[in-house]
Amino acid sequence: MVFARGTGPGSFNSLYFIHRPMKTVYLLTYCLFTSVLSALATPPETPPASSRYYEMRIYYPMPGKYDAIVDRFRQYTTKIFEKHGMQNIGYWVPTDPAKQELIYVLAYPSRAARDSSWKAFGSDPEWRAVVAKTEANGKLVERVESIFMMESDLSPKIEPHQAKTPRTFELRTYTASPDKLPNLLTRFRDHTRKLFRKHDMENVAYWLTETKNGEQPKLMYILAHPSEAEGKQHFDEFRKDKRWVKVKADSEVNGSLTTKVESLYLKPTDYSPIQ
Known part of the structure; x- marks a missing residue:
């Protein structure tokens, strides 16, 4: 109901009432309220986990072949991967120069698509010609390790991104205590990632490893730092943060949530989609 002042003939400048259907007002209020709730329901940093299937591959080169294997990926391999529907992630x-390894991540629509793509890649005449050319003087790779993963709902959107300034990356692998993985994920979801950001550590990607025989998955994630030295400094500051000290103590009343935490500092190759 709205009050208005009359201005027409015979109105005597008096007040009169305009009646509007209250249903319209209620509808507009409801739409505004639900829109706000929808916007707040999912933080932008935590999109639903992607259904893509991921593979982390670690290449250990033959002695003296480190630069050759890195260069083969630069010139040939990444392009042939894309040709067969394998997405280069990073x-x-x-x-550490003493660790001569090449670590990369591919994404596929599914495990079946992964197997099909690798089969096609291995039999591709173009790839076979590259192998013959680059291995004329001997094999380049001593062994390869594969880790299969699914994207965690903790993860920001995983996509190619090149920062304006060079970054150092940190691959962290958490082995949870028996039956404590849900608690560990909850702590990351509610506290850890926010505290990482507070201390200038960028959340890049989070995965859970694929396991067999009912084993508990591992949590693997990547952080970005301005440099290795700053990454270590920021992590020290994070560990001393009063809020983190309380969160850790409260979450580990019944014991530690992890049995092993591994950290490896990395630099991106010049052809990495994520840099």
Whole structure:
């Protein structure tokens, strides 16, 4: 109901009432309320986990072949991967020169698609010609390790991104205590990632490993730092943060949530989609 002042003939400048259907007002209020709730329901940093299937591959080169294997990916391999529907996510090498490894992540629509793509890749005449050319003087790779993963709902959207300034990456692998993985994920979801951001550590990607025989998956994730030195400094500051000290103590009243935490600092190759 709205009050208005009359202005027409015979109105005597008096007040009169305009009646509007209250249903319209209620509808507009409801739409506004539900829109706000919808916007707040899912934080932008936590989109629903992607259904893509991921594979982390670690290449250990033959002695003296480290640069050759890195270069083969640069010139040939990544392009042939894409040809067969294998998405290049990121390519990294350890910052420690003593660790001569090439670590990269591929994404596929599914496990079946992964197997099909690798079969087609292995029999591709173009790839076979590359192998013959690059291995004329001997094999380049001593062994390859594969880790199969699914994206965690903790993860920001995983997509190619090149920062304006060079970054150092950190691959962290958490082995949860028996039956404590849900608690660990909850702690990351509610507290850890926010505290990482507070201390200038960028959340890049989070995965859960695929396991067999009912084993508990591992949590693997990647952080980005301005440099290795700053990454270590920021992690020290994170560990001393009063809020983190309380969160850790409260969440581990019944014991530690992890049995092992591994950290590996990495630098991206010049052809990595994520840099």
